[in-house]
Amino acid sequence: MSSVPRSEGHAAIPALTAERPVIWPQRVRTTLSNGMEVVLVESHTIPKFTGQLFLRSGNAVTAAYAPGLADMTATVARTGTTARSSRQIEEDLRRMGADLSCGAGADTSAVSFAGLSDFSSELLRLVAELTQNASFPAEEFERERRQLVEGLKIERTTPGFLASERLRRVLFGTHPYGTISPTEAQAGAYRLEQLKNFYKQYYRPGNALLVMVGDFAPKAMLERIEEIFGSWPAGKADDAPNPALPELSGRKVYLVHLPGSVQTQVLVGNRAITRQNPDWLRLVLANSIYGGAFNSRLVMNIREEKGYTYSPRSGAQPLRKHGYFSIGAAVRNDVAAATLTEIFYEIDRMRSTPVGEEELADARNYLSGIFSLGLATQDGLAGQLAMSTLERLPDDYLETYRARILKLTAGDVLDAAQKYFDSANAQIVLVGDRAQIESQAAQFGPPEVYDAQGNRI
Numbered sequence: 362m363s364s365v366p367r368s369e370g371h372a373a374i375p376a377l378t379a380e381r382p383v384i385w386p387q388r389v390r391t392t393l394s395n396g397m398e399v400v401l402v403e404s405h406t407i408p409k410f411t412g413q414l415f416l417r418s419g420n421a422v423t424a425a426y427a428p429g430l431a432d433m434t435a436t437v438a439r440t441g442t443t444a445r446s447s448r449q450i451e452e453d454l455r456r457m458g459a460d461l462s463c464g465a466g467a468d469t470s471a472v473s474f475a476g477l478s479d480f481s482s483e484l485l486r487l488v489a490e491l492t493q494n495a496s497f498p499a500e501e502f503e504r505e506r507r508q509l510v511e512g513l514k515i516e517r518t519t520p521g522f523l524a525s526e527r528l529r530r531v532l533f534g535t536h537p538y539g540t541i542s543p544t545e546a547q548a549g550a551y552r553l554e555q556l557k558n559f560y561k562q563y564y565r566p567g568n569a570l571l572v573m574v575g576d577f578a579p580k581a582m583l584e585r586i587e588e589i590f591g592s593w594p595a596g597k598a599d600d601a602p603n604p605a606l607p608e609l610s611g612r613k614v615y616l617v618h619l620p621g622s623v624q625t626q627v628l629v630g631n632r633a634i635t636r637q638n639p640d641w642l643r644l645v646l647a648n649s650i651y652g653g654a655f656n657s658r659l660v661m662n663i664r665e666e667k668g669y670t671y672s673p674r675s676g677a678q679p680l681r682k683h684g685y686f687s688i689g690a691a692v693r694n695d696v697a698a699a700t701l702t703e704i705f706y707e708i709d710r711m712r713s714t715p716v717g718e719e720e721l722a723d724a725r726n727y728l729s730g731i732f733s734l735g736l737a738t739q740d741g742l743a744g745q746l747a748m749s750t751l752e753r754l755p756d757d758y759l760e761t762y763r764a765r766i767l768k769l770t771a772g773d774v775l776d777a778a779q780k781y782f783d784s785a786n787a788q789i790v791l792v793g794d795r796a797q798i799e800s801q802a803a804q805f806g807p808p809e810v811y812d813a814q815g816n817r818i
Contacts, residue, residue: 385760386403387402387403388400388401389401389583390750391583393587394591395590395591395596396595397567398750399570399573399586402742402743402746403574403575403576405576406576408477408479408576409476409576410476410481410739411474411475411574411575411740411743412473412488412572414474414492414570414571415469415569416469416569417469417569418431418598420537420540421468421537421538421602422599422601424537424538425535428540428543429542431563433506434465434470437498438463438492438497438560439463441498443494443496457480458476460476462474468680470563472488474487475739478577485589485590489593492593493564495560502551506549509548510545517545518813520622520792520793521626521689523792524617524627524791525628526542527792527811528615528630532606532685536605537603538680562598565598566595566596567596568596568597568598570750570751572746572747575739603682610786612788612789612805613789613806614791614802616790617812617813618794618795618812618813618818619794623693623794624691624793625692625797625798626689626792627697627700627701627789627790628789628790629689630788630790631781632783633686635683636752637753637754638684640780642765642766643769643774646724646774647711648675649724649727650720650721650724651675652675652688652707653674654727662706662707663692663700663704667696667699669699669700670691670692672690672691673688675687686781686783688704688708694794694798701801701804705787711778712778712779712784715772716771717771721771725769729767732762732763746759791808
């Protein structure tokens, strides 16, 4: 049976049209008299709204004495206020058809919420209660603490967690960013009074940012926000400690022993930059070409060509005061060294040879396109607005993002790779069965070996 020529049996694939411009809705930005920042954007596509109330203090604040305390504080604050029990909160959310969650990362704590516009006032009042009048019920605290300890036991058997923990400790040492999680003992030692003190010290309007996107009139919504949050007593909060970082010179290898593991978690990283750095978009584009997209060089190499892994990935990770670049993959034990060889091969190729124009254009269009797609939902738009505001980026940062990405050149990519893909000083973490992978790890340097609890073996 002869094949049918494409032109006879199939419709021709149409050429890509020019990318549509993004029509940015007008933002309303203000600061209440008590210091709380507010950013509002109206979007009438659906009768809903999405919001996030951030506190600019997270787990980094207490990392030296109680790692993860901000996250536990946010979790328990969600369980009750002086006016509502945990059960009442859940019933009210169901009645409103609303979602609400609380949590914390390294640099921020947040209440995230979404619901029907008809219930916006009521939902905002609940958010205000949770951020101003949480009751911290003792029984809820004990339950959440037990759950956290059990969760940490599971994490200690998870290669991805163990690799991230070791890499962050290596890159940042005793800096708060060097600790990503409490130990079981540290979580078990949390005291309710510590949560209350953190809440009192850092849940303050001068430390807060409210971002909302949705079906509302900004002027009326701002009046409502002033009514609900304006009585929050003014106050700011101290910043997190920012000690000096450890000196890193030369490649070093760290092996975390996980007995019986049939895979090896590979994680390579080096310190890099934050979003405020003028090179940030250059690094984003270089990362997309290297390993940050599905058709990137790393994916094509160790997934498509060699079949070492299903989902290798690289990323530029910005924190508030520092950043880092990392490359990760879960691979068969027998190809751990081969995977590292290809990771460094692709890094060094990025650092030595300019990217071709076609590959460059594809990467620029990809980043521009996913940025536009990310703005198509209320949640996506709110997230971008929150990021740019929290990071104190220029007012037109989002509006000019695509144009700036599309102007980047092969020279920009080469410059970013040479500066921030630090091949010579990369830190290498392998998590797996020591007997299976130690000899492979040693090909890249004498490994330091740790157990799953973080103890040196």
